Amino acid sequence: MGIVLRAAAAYWILLLAVRLIGRRTASQMAPFDLIVLFLFGGSAITSVLGTDHSLTAAYTAICTIGIMHIFVSWAKARSIRVEHLIDGTPVVIFEKGQWHERRMRWLRLQEQDVLAACRQRGLRGMHQVRYAIAERDGKVSIIEAIEGDSDVEREASAQ
Template identity: 35%
Template sequence: MDGMFFDNWQVLVCTVTVGVLAYISLVLLLRLSGRRTLSKMNAFDLVVTVALGSTFATILLNKDVSLAQGTLAMALLISLQYLVTWTSVRVGWVRRLVTGEPALLFHRGQFLRGAMRAARVAEDEVRSSIRSSGIEVLAEVEAVVLETDGKFSVVRGGEASGASSLAGVNTPDLN
């Protein structure tokens, strides 16, 4: 049971020192890479954020990982994320590979069962997203879209003219 609750002061001072320096390094890297690095726009962004947190924890708690190694690992993750997002903005197939496409689950009063099955979404979940949007009557809903980040978007029906917010959404044959 030696060291279970307290090892020695040197270990604690080392953890504080490395923690502060790792934190400063992470903040600087994030500031250099831009706002997109910690966005939650899709599953890929979430994975990068979790990986950065895991790397930060490893730097703090693993004596076998130096501050320089950990900072390099965080810089590598941020650089790869920057490269992938930069490329995905410019190359359509990379964007689709990394983020997928939003899926139309409900359209003009109809649950799109095939799309719901493919997305592994139950009717109750779609209804819940509609209720969360403050809509009581399904007829008021133009569409429900499962976005690439896993969130539901509920689009109210209306007589508005102009470009549709559903452009680019994976829509099954709606005939």
């Protein structure tokens, strides 16, 4: 029973830690980010299994973590609050020519991350962007400015 409780606790602790780390996807992670995640997993498994290195203990821990994941998925499907707590919500980080610097600091995003998303869309610069949104999975979505979009043109000319 101890392995089940430790595995369940490790699941929740790791879930919280990953939420606190931020929204970067695996493709955007620096090597340091990956090292931290592997260390989290290694530390958790050591604390879950303790001195019991049997196949039964490992299987019990894996099943417990799987059940915890199913439970969280079930809870997210039934409650928008739980979904927002676990997965977060999209955050607008650039809007009509203005950076939301406070939100970017909170998400630990840099302008270069957004500019890279622009280049991937084939855009030359932020003057072609109406909105940049940090999605729940860590990717940056770009909403292009429409030609003749007076709000964006006005903001760009003011800068």
